[in-house]
Amino acid sequence: MFDKFRLKDVLVDYKKNFVTTEWGNEKYKWEAVKCFQDNWDVNADDFADMLSRSLAKTLNLLASTNNFPRGMIEGFAKTAPEEVRAMFINLYDESKDVYDRIKAFKDQSSIMLEKYGNGAAQHYQYENAITIYLWLRYPDKYYIYKYGEIKTVADELGSDYRFKKGAYADNIRSFIKFYDEICDELKLDTELVNLLKSQLTDTCYPDPDLKTLTIDVGFYISRYYSQKGKETSAQEGEWFPSEYEPGLSVDDWVRLLSDKNVFTEGSLEIMRRMKDYGGQATCTQLSVKYGETKNFYNSGSVALARRVVEKAGCPVMERDNENSRWWTVLYVGKVAGKDEEGSYVWKLRDELSDALDKVDLSQIQLYAVSEEGEDEHHYWWLNANPKIWSFSGIAVGDVQSYTLYNENGNKRRIFQNFLDAKVGDMVIGYESNPVKQIVAIAKISAEQDGKKLDFEKVEGLTSPIDYQTLKAYPELEKMEYFVNPQGSLFKLTKGEYDFIMDIIRDENPISTEKAIDAYTKDDFLDEVYMSEGRYNSLVAVLRNKKNIILQGAPGVGKTFAAKRLAYSMMGEKDESRIEFVQFHQNYSYEDFMMGYKPVENGFELKYGIFYRFCQKAANQPDKDYFFIIDEINRGNMSKIFGELLMLIEKDYRGVKATLAYNGLPFSVPANLYIIGMMNTADRSLAMIDYALRRRFSFFNMEPAFDSDGFIQYQNSLNNETFNELIEKVKELNKEIASDKSLGKGFCIGHSYFCGHDTCSDEWLRSVVDFDILPMLSEYWFDDTAKLQRWENILHGVFQ
Template identity: 30%
Template sequence: MNQEILKKMKSRPEVAVNSIRRVVSQYKESFEAWFPEEMYKWRAVQCFQEHWNPERVDFAEMLKESLAQAGNLMDTNYAYPCKMIAFFAEKEPNTVRFMFQRLLDPQADVVEQIQSFEKSADGLLAKYQFKESMKQHYQGDRTICTYLFFAQPDRYFLYQYGKLKAFLAETGLRATCKMGDIQNVLTYQEVANQVLSCVRQDSELLNLFETKRAELGNSYYPDSEHHLLTDDIIYFASRLYKSGYWPASAEYDPEISAEQWLELLADRSVCTAENLEILKTMQELGGEATCKQLSLRSGGSSAHYNGSMIQLARRVQGKTGCPLVQSKNEDQKWWPILFVGRTALPDQPGTYSWKLRDELAETLELLSQKEVNNPMPFAKNTILYGPPGTGKTYQTVNYAVAIIEGRALEEVQTENHEEVLQRYRKYRQDGRIEFTTFHQSFGYEDFIEGIRPVFAEDNEEENGDICYEITDGVFKKFCATAQPPAVDPNQNPYGFSASPTIWKVSLGGTGQHPLRDYCMANSCIRIGWDEYGENITDDMDYHVGGKTVLNAFLYRMQPGDIILSCYTAHSIDAIGVVTGEPEWHPEFDHYKRLRTVRWLIQGQNIDIEEFRLEKSLTLSTVYRLNTTVETVIEVLGKHGFSGAAPVKGTKGPYVFIIDEINRGNISKIFGELITLIEPSKRLGQSEELQAKLPYSHKAFGIPDNVYLLGTMNTADRSIALLDTALRRRFSFVEMMPDSGVLDDVKVEGISISGLLTTLNRRIEVLFDREHTLGHAFFTPLRQSPTIQTLGEIFRDKVVPLLQEYFYDDYEKICLVLGDRKRPEQQQFFKVETVDLQSLFGVEPEFEVNPTYRINPDAFFDAEVYRNL
C-alpha cells in the first residue's frame, strides 16, 4: 500500500517487534480494567453492520440507525459529524447514498475515495449552511475513515492522527506522520498491520479477548480478524505516551495542518499583528513560555497575553470549525487549539507553561525564513512630500500599519480605511506608533533631551530652591520603548524586570553604619521619615522634607528594579534587585520603612565611573540614576557575579511619525541624530554607532526596529531648500494630486476629476507643480455631492489657498478660476468700478490698480463650475 513507509518500519524489525510486544504485554496486564471502558466500540460496529443497507428507500433514516452508537467514536464536545451527515442525507438522500457507494467501492483507491467524499460533503455544506458554526461539524479524514471501518472492519482500522502520532512516539517505530497529510491513513494501515501480526501470535491475548467477547453476546461485533482489538491496543499505547503536556495527542487534536496555519496567520481578521508578534516571541523563547515570561519579555500584564491568545483561538475555531477539547473550564476549551501545556518548572517564572503545537511552530519557522528572504520593503527613514491636500498625513496611517504588520502597502490601502485606522489607534495606544508635529519653536530639548527647572520640593528635600532636571524628549522616550529588554527572562539570574529603573540608595549615610550592616545581613533596604507615620497621604505636610524620596521609595520603585548602595560620593559597595513591596516595621526604633532586596554583590568598592556616572552621588536618600542595565550587568561581571549576557533582539517594528517635518529647524532638532538615523548606524548593525548626549552624558543609539516617517508640504517650503544632510538620509516618496480617485464623483453632472485636472494645469503654467491642489480637498463630495458642498470647498479652501499662492495677484487667480471666460455675474472675483474723481477730488495721472471683490453668489452656481 505504501512501500516507502513499510521499508522504513522494517529497517530495524527487532526494535519494532519488541516495542509492540511490550505494549501488548502491558495491554494484557490492564485488560480487565481497560476493556469494559472500551467495549462500546464493538457495539458501535455491530450496530452499523446490522442496519447498513444503502438500497433502503428511507436512506436518511437508515443512516441514522446505522450510526446510532457511533457518537463516542466520531463526535466531540463541539463537533458532531454524525448529525451533519444525517442532515445532508435528509436534504439530498441520493447524493449522500452515492457518496457512500463510491467511498465503499473495494476496487477504488482509498485516498481518492476519502478525498472525493470530503469534497462532496464540503459542497453540501456550502449549499445548506445557514449558520457559521456548522463548519465545525465537517467530514474530515478521521470521520470518513470511521465510515470505512464500520462498513469493512476486516479490511480497515480506526484511523486518528493523534492516536498514530502518540503510538509512534511511545513505541519508537519510525514512520512519516505529518498533520494534514492524507498519506497518514496509509501509514496507519501499515502500522496497524504490524501490530496485528503480533496480536495473532499471542495466544494468551486472544484467549483473554475471546473469553470476554463470548460474555458480551450478539450485540457486539465478533471481530474474528481482530482488527478492532488491534486498534484498541494502539489506542491503549497512545494513552501510555506521556509527553508531560496536556492535552495528549490521543485525547485531543485540532487537526489544523501547517498549510492551514500559514493561511490563518496571514489572515488579519483571524490573527492580528499583535497575536502574531506574541507567537513570534514564544518562538524566540524556544517555542514555549508562560504568560509571565511574555510579560517580562515584552511588557504588559500576564492576563493580557492569556486573553489575547484565547481570542485568537476563538477566531481560529470560528474560521476552521476545528474540534474543541472537552472541558468544563471555558478557557481550557480554547488555548489547546494553539498550544499544549504543563505546570511551569521550578525555575520558570509564572505558573503554567504553553508550548506551541508542532504544526504552528513549523509555520512560524517558515514565516521567519520568509522574512529573512523577503526583508521589509520599507526604508527606515521615509518622507512623503507633495502639495497640500494630497493625503500625506492620511497615508501615514496606511504606511505605519503596513510596516508594523509586515505587509505590502498596496494590500493595506485596499482595506476599509476605518478598520485600518482602528488598528493604527490600537498600535498608538500600545506605544508602537508615536506622532508629533514639527514647528518653528520645536527644538532638540523637545525631541531628544533637555533640562527643565523644577522646585526642589518636587525633586529633593525641603529648601524650596530652583534646580534643574534632565528630561527625555519624545523621540528618546520612543526609542527606549522600542528597544528589547536588557535581559532575556529565560536567562535572567539577576531577577531584573524587563525594563528596570536603577536607584541610588543611601543606608544611614556614607561609610560604615549599623543600618548598612543590618540591610546587608537581612537582604533589605530601609529609610526613615518615621515622623509621618505608616500612611502617606496627598495632603501631607512635609514639615521636615522627604516628599520626593518617599514618593520614589513607596510608589515609583518596583520589584525587579536595581539598587546601587552608596558608600561614598564616588563609590558603590553593593548591587541588588528589589524583591518586595514597601513595608512598615513599628518594632524598629528608626528607619521603619523597608523593602526586601536580593543582594547580588556586596562588600565592594566600585568607582562610580564604572557606571559611566560623571557626577558625584548626592546626599539624597533615594533617587534615580542615569545609567543603563547593560552597564550594571557589565559591572556585575567584572566584580564576580556570573550571569547571562544582555539580550540582543528586537520587539518588532515601531513607527515614529513626524508631520510637517520641513517646518522645523532640522539641524537643531536632530542634532547628532542626523548620523545615528542612518540604517547602517542603527543599533545591532555592522556600523553601529552611539553618540554621547550633551545633557545626560549618556550613550544613545537608534534601535534598528524604529522607522521614521515624515510628511512635507512642498507648497510651504521647496524640497530643494531642505537640509542636505536630511535629504541624503531619507527616502522621498512624492505624493501629487490624484484626480483619478475622484473619477466617480459628480455634482449635477459636473466631473470633479476633470475640474481638478483643469485647475492644476493652470496652476502649473502660472506657478509650478509644487503648488497644485490636492484631491483631498474634494473628498467631502463623496458623502455630500451637492453644489452647496462644492461651493463651500471653493469658498473656504480653494480660493484662500490661491490667494496665498499668488500673493493677492488677482489677475492670475482669475485665470486659474477661469473667470475671464464667463459672464461677470458668474465670476468669483468682480472688478469694482471706482469713481476716482469723487474719491480723490482729482483724476490721478497714474494707473490705479483695479479693486477686486469676491462674488459670493458665484460659489453656489452650478453653471460657474460647468464653464470653469
C-alpha cells in the first residue's frame, strides 16, 4: 500500500512537464522495447548478432560511465553463444519463480566471467540489468529494478513496502507488487493515458498496460520530484556579489542622478519603475508591468552603468562576461526561482535606492507610451460575481451592462476605471469566488453614460484559467487586482494583458486558417454504402432531433459512417469541429463534464471533454459541431450525463441550467449535434437507459451487400472467391436474421470486406477465421452442430 494522494500530487507535476520535457528525454525507453520486440528471436542462427540488434536502442539503460552490462553480455554471446542463449531461455521461463531466474542468470554470469572474462573484474549482470532484460521481453509484466530509485519512490509515496540492502529476493518481489499498485492507479488517470497516446509514434512500443509509463513515473519521482523544494542556496541564496562595491555614497548618486549625460530619460524611466515595483524585479516583470521590451531594461542598465563608471571613475567587478560585469554597479542580484529559469532578480543598491528617494521623479514616464499613430487602447480585468451574474451565462456576441453605482447608490470601487474605459478596450472576464477562474474574453462595446458601462462577450474559454495558476507567475504579482482585489473593474497594462493572453492561448489555442477539403453528399454516398434516400432520412432525423444513435451489428460501418455524416453536414472535412470519445463502465460525469481533481495544494475543478467542446461550439454559433460517442450504451448514462439529460434535448438547447459542481449556468448550444454508436450484437449490455432513449433518435444500419456502392466495389475486385464468400455470408445473414434468439441486429456487416484494392485468399481466410467464426461461436455457443456446419461452408469457399 502507499499514499495515493501523494501519487496524484506527483502526477500533477509529471503531466505538466510530460510533453515539454519528459517525453523528449525518455522516449527512448518505449523505442528500446519496440526495437527488442522487433528483433528478438531466441532461436536465431547468429545469436550474438540478434542479441546486439535487440539491445541496440537501450542506450544508457545498459551502458554508462562505470557500468557496462550490455557490452559484457554481448561479448559473452560472441564467445559462447549457446551458453548465453541457454541463460536467456531460462530467464524467460515464466513457469519458474522470478527471483530464482534472476539469481540463476547472475550466477551463470559469474561462471562466464571466470571462463571468458579475459581478466575483467566485473560482469555487471546484476538485478538492474537482468530486470531490464525481463522488461524488454515481457513489457506487459515487468519493470526495471534499481535499489536507490525504488527506495526513494517508496519513501516519497509513503509506501508500506520496505527495501533493505542485500535483501535481493524480498526487494524484487515487493518491488513488483509495489509498482503493480502504482500502475493500477496510472490506468485511472485518463488525462495521463491520453497524453502518452498522443506522443507515441510507430517507433515506440504502444505500452497498453502502462508498465513502461510506470517505470518512467518512478524515475521522475526519484530524479526530480524528490528534489522539489530542495534547491541549493546558490539558486535561492543571498544577494551577490558580496565581494564587490562600486564605492559610491548616497550623495555621489544624487549628483549623478542630476547629470543628464549620465542618467538619460530612458535611464530615469528604468529607475522609477524599479522603485515603483518595490526596488527589485526581473527584466520580464518590468516589461510586463510597464511596457517596453526586456532588452530595454537589460541593455539600458548596462549602458547606464558604463556611463556611471566613466563619470565617477569607480571600480568595475572582474567577470568573464562583458555585460555581466556592469550591472553590479547598479544592483545586487540573485538567480530567479525555477519559474523564471535563466533570469535574474535585480535589487537596487541601497545607496542608489536612498538617492532616488531624494530626487523628484514625478515627471518621468512610469508606463511606456504608445508609438505615434498607434491606437491607444486600455485593458481591463472585470470581476463577475456568480451569485449576481456570470460570464458563463451570456452567449458570445451578447452585451452585458455593468452599473457604475451599486444597489445602495454608492460609486463602484476604483470609479475612475469605469470613466477611463473606452469602446474597443479588451476585457479579461473573471468569475470570483467560488469559481475563481478566467472564463471569457470581452470588449467594451459602449462607454459609460453616467449610469452603466456595456461590454460584449467575444469568446468563452474551453479551458478556463485558475486564479492559482495566474498567482504563481511573478510577472503578474503587481497586477492591480492582485495588489488590492477589492472592486470590480481593474486596470491591466498592455504587458499584463499580453502575458495573460499567452497563458490563455496555451490552453485555448486558436485554430489556424488552413485549406480544408470540401465534402458533399455525393462524397458520402461514394464512401458509405447507403442509398440516397436513406442518407436524406438520416440527415433529416439528426437535424430535427439534434441527437442520434447509429445502431447495428458488428461491421456495418457505424463509426466510419458517423464521421462522414458529420463531414457531409458541415460541407467540409474540418476535424477541429468534431470530437470523438468512447464510453466504458468507468467513464464518469467528472470525465465528461467537470469534477474536482487533486492538485498540489488540495483539489481543483477541472473541466471535461464535453464541457470544453460545448464552449468551443458556442464560440462559433454559425457553424455546426459534432460530438461522436462510440459504444454509447457501455457507459452508465445517468452517471455520465447528469443534468445534461435535459439540456441535450432539442427544445432545451440554449436553455441554461445551474451546474451542481460550480453553481454556474450552462447550456448545450443549438449548433452541436451528438452522434452515438451502439452495437446491437453485444449480449453483455443492458438495454439503454430509457431517459436517454427518449432524447435520441435511433437509426438502424444494416449490412449493405446489395447496395449499389458495394456491388460496384465487388465488381472492381473481380475475384471469384470473394464473390462466392459474399454469397455465403448473405445466406448466413438470412439464417441469423431468422434465428429467434438472434435477429437482424446480429447479422455480419459488409465492412469486414471493404478497404482493399486487391483481393487475396489469405485476407479473406483471415476475415473468416478471426472475425466471422469467433462471432458465430458466441452466437451459437449452445448449438455446436450449426456452428460446425457454417465453419465447413465458409472454409469450403477456399477449397
